[in-house]
Amino acid sequence: MHDNYTRGCPLKYIDPEITSNLKIAYSGKLNIFNWLNEIPKGIKKEELYEVRFKNTRKGYFYNSSDLRLNTGDIVAVEASPGHDIGIISLKGPLVLYQLKKLRISPDEAFKVIYRKAKPNDIEKWKEAIEMEEETMIASRQISSDLKLEMKIGDVEYQGDKTKAIFYYIADERVDFRQLIKVLADRFKIRVEMRQIGARQEAGRIGGIGSCGRELCCSTWISNFISVTTNAARYQELSLNPQKLAGQCGKLKCCLNYEIDSYMDERKNFPPTEVTLNTNLGRANYVKTDVFRHIMWYALEGGNGIIPLAVEKIHDIIEQNKNGKTAEVTIIKTQAPADPTSLDFSNVVGQESLTRFDKGKVKNKKSNRRKKPFKRRDNPTNT
Numbered sequence: 001m002h003d004n005y006t007r008g009c010p011l012k013y014i015d016p017e018i019t020s021n022l023k024i025a026y027s028g029k030l031n032i033f034n035w036l037n038e039i040p041k042g043i044k045k046e047e048l049y050e051v052r053f054k055n056t057r058k059g060y061f062y063n064s065s066d067l068r069l070n071t072g073d074i075v076a077v078e079a080s081p082g083h084d085i086g087i088i089s090l091k092g093p094l095v096l097y098q099l100k101k102l103r104i105s106p107d108e109a110f111k112v113i114y115r116k117a118k119p120n121d122i123e124k125w126k127e128a129i130e131m132e133e134e135t136m137i138a139s140r141q142i143s144s145d146l147k148l149e150m151k152i153g154d155v156e157y158q159g160d161k162t163k164a165i166f167y168y169i170a171d172e173r174v175d176f177r178q179l180i181k182v183l184a185d186r187f188k189i190r191v192e193m194r195q196i197g198a199r200q201e202a203g204r205i206g207g208i209g210s211c212g213r214e215l216c217c218s219t220w221i222s223n224f225i226s227v228t229t230n231a232a233r234y235q236e237l238s239l240n241p242q243k244l245a246g247q248c249g250k251l252k253c254c255l256n257y258e259i260d261s262y263m264d265e266r267k268n269f270p271p272t273e274v275t276l277n278t279n280l281g282r283a284n285y286v287k288t289d290v291f292r293h294i295m296w297y298a299l300e301g302g303n304g305i306i307p308l309a310v311e312k313i314h315d316i317i318e319q320n321k322n323g324k325t326a327e328v329t330i331i332k333t334q335a336p337a338d339p340t341s342l343d344f345s346n347v348v349g350q351e352s353l354t355r356f357d358k359g360k361v362k363n364k365k366s367n368r369r370k371k372p373f374k375r376r377d378n379p380t381n382t
Helices: 094-101 119-145 177-187 198-205 229-234 259-265 310-321
Strands: 011-014 024-026 048-052 058-062 074-078 083-091 111-116 151-157 163-169 190-195 276-278 281-289 294-299 305-309
Touching (some): 048 094, 058 074, 058 094, 074 119, 083 094, 119 177, 177 190, 276 310, 294 310, 305 310
Antiparallel strands (some): 048 083, 074 083, 276 281, 281 294, 294 305
16 A cells, blocks of 8 residues: 555554455654553443544544444544545544543534445545645646636545545635636536645645754644744844744744743843943843843943843842942853863873874884995905
């Protein structure tokens, strides 16, 4: 079976026999670890199941026929119109926690699971999947001919090939009523247009981030939270668009990862727009070391920059309000530790970078000066 049948998740194992109990095991950001799986179950039967489709689309369905279903089973579920084919991604009590997380009432009227997918259902599902790429390329050409300012990024066919979802990106509102008529007449299907953002598109394509790792949006992020430049300001980052923007052209999602820690630390920090009157002169704010609780101020007249503790700055502001000039003592920042003061000493030289270098051996023979040869005369006999 081709990898496309995993519907956006990497393939691990597929049952070689195409039977009604075909199972697909997968891994990816759509996975949810069922930490209640080994807990003994009560008498109440499992009724709600989470079913995933292509990419990040999921749905919750009611098992009205009391089918024996497991994670990875391919099932036929109710759709509008007809039926769709999906893969069970979660079952058991954890489904109720997912509903609570998504703010969906468990008393809501859910669509039902019809049956486990039969061989003819799976064959039709395969044919629908193979049509998706061709349909996407043709729909892009049609939208270009209609001169619509939009990009169709992906197409998802319903399992029975009666309906298709067209995912598109657009900066402004697009009137695609004529496009829907052309697509419905061309492919003889019911058309649904669904707009996605730049972050969803980047997560679908994937790539490597500036940190050297795979993009978070393509590995584990499924709910995108808005990111603002205030997150960079709180963390004292340079407001450089080229460094703060990701591959989608928007602000990086990782700017929100540590923002809560920075906001907690800055709760008691003084305002930065206040000018301090000190015995060294007037001082204006420059920068902050948030976790060391130190703020740097530049003295007017180019007399240098002084670091001040947050508590000291509050005292200075109070004295300035009373019309007093505060006395400032320059604090020294902590110097790096002296490596000679460490207890460890390299006594054998095994950490030396030159320990394998061999010294030059002098050739003693070459240094000897050759004595001049003296010819000895034969003695004469007397």
